[in-house]
Every structure is written in C-alpha cells, then in structure tokens.
Amino acid sequence: MGTSQYMKSKNLRLCEIFKSISGEGLRQGVPAVFVRFSGCNMNCDYCDTKYHKYDFKMVSIDDILENEIVKKSKYFVITGGEPFVQHEDIFELIHQLSLLGKVEIETNGSNLYSNVLNLYKKVNPFKVLLTVDYKMDQASELYVKNFDMGLDLIKNKMQELGVDDRWFPLCCIKIVVKNKKEIDESYELSKKYSGFKIILSPCYGIISPTEMAEYIVDKEYDDLRVQVQLHKYLWEVNARGK
Numbered sequence: 001m002g003t004s005q006y007m008k009s010k011n012l013r014l015c016e017i018f019k020s021i022s023g024e025g026l027r028q029g030v031p032a033v034f035v036r037f038s039g040c041n042m043n044c045d046y047c048d049t050k051y052h053k054y055d056f057k058m059v060s061i062d063d064i065l066e067n068e069i070v071k072k073s074k075y076f077v078i079t080g081g082e083p084f085v086q087h088e089d090i091f092e093l094i095h096q097l098s099l100l101g102k103v104e105i106e107t108n109g110s111n112l113y114s115n116v117l118n119l120y121k122k123v124n125p126f127k128v129l130l131t132v133d134y135k136m137d138q139a140s141e142l143y144v145k146n147f148d149m150g151l152d153l154i155k156n157k158m159q160e161l162g163v164d165d166r167w168f169p170l171c172c173i174k175i176v177v178k179n180k181k182e183i184d185e186s187y188e189l190s191k192k193y194s195g196f197k198i199i200l201s202p203c204y205g206i207i208s209p210t211e212m213a214e215y216i217v218d219k220e221y222d223d224l225r226v227q228v229q230l231h232k233y234l235w236e237v238n239a240r241g242k
C-alpha cells in the first residue's frame, strides 16, 4: 500500500478532538488540543470518560491531520480510553503530530514495554512526553513486569540521548490515590522508580486534596508531587470536551 493510501485508511477509533487545558502531568495548565480515542483494556470504576467506549467513528491519519483545530495547534495530548490499544497507525499519527509540535501521550501503563518500543521506533523521543498511569488496583505481576521493563527502556533511551539523569523530564508517573495506604505504596514506588517524577492526584470525591497533601507533608514523603485533576476544578465535573 502506498504512503498516501496508508494515511487514508480508516483504522483509528476517534472519540473526539477538542481544545482545552492540560489537566495533569508535567505540563499541567498548558493549553492543548486533545485527541481522544475509543477503547480501553481496563475498566476503572472512577473512569471519567466512559463515553469513549461507545461514541466514536473510524477515521484515518489524514482525517485527523486535516482537522481544523489540529492544524492550528502546536501541542497535542493523545488520550482515551487507552491510545495504545488502537491500530498500529497510532504510531504514525503520533509521528506526524510530532512534526507539527509536541505530543503528550496519556497511557494507563499496561504493556508499557512493547508500546514504548514501538513508539521510539517511529517517533523522536524528544518530541513526546509520556504521562504513564500506575494503576494500583490493576497491578498484576504481568502489569508490573511490563511496567518495570518499559521504564527501564525509557531510562536507557534518556541516558543514551544525554538527558539529565537526575530525573527524566520526558516521562512522569501519575497515580490516582483513594486512601492513605495507596499514598504509602506510592512512596515505596518513588524509591523503586527513582529518576521519574511521581505525581499523585486524589481520586475525586473519595479523598480530599487537603487530606492527601497533609498526609504527604506529615510523613515527609518529599519525593512525591501533589496535583489535583485540574479539569475537575476548571470545568463542570465530567464535562465532555473539556
């Protein structure tokens, strides 16, 4: 199949494209165009975008690149659902968007090793920012093994590229916590994954930001970072296209 035909194949399950403010991660607060895909291999009870499962249309890479909002932007957030459960065209799309600007990818951290391997085959690592969730309640042996291997891959790539190895600015780990036990576990993870920023967000409506922050200060968990999911405070909770 020629390149132009390949770019026109409608293999991607697009849920929505909209402009908003990056709500989480290392670039929280930055205006960005969100490209949300449909489908996920997890089923978290606190998922705030459940509509992604049934509300989508099949589109091509070209369809997305020709979108007027996309054409005007220089910062893209690829999200879902889980973007990496898409057809492999997702990697070419990320590459194409990285030629227009910077791309942040929000992933749930499953199959991290093979996803990052495929990503780095196609895309300049300096053009992508990975916001990797660590799902405490889904952390099976296989999940953790893949997660560890994925982070090693990112770490090795950053070192190979000469990125400051005191911490890796092209990837952060994000954890949504529901209670103090999960904050304790996050602190243990910060020792295991040293070099990566670990950002904690309180699960909305389950633990308050203040309770989470006070606990982190009291316990002197200084390697953790506190954030709130900004979109929940800027817009109506669970508003669509925000």
Ligand code: SF4
Pocket: 040, 041, 042, 043, 044, 046, 047, 048, 049, 080, 081, 082, 108
């Ligand atoms: S991994 Fe993310 S998109 Fe998938 S169900 Fe959980 S919160 Fe929703």
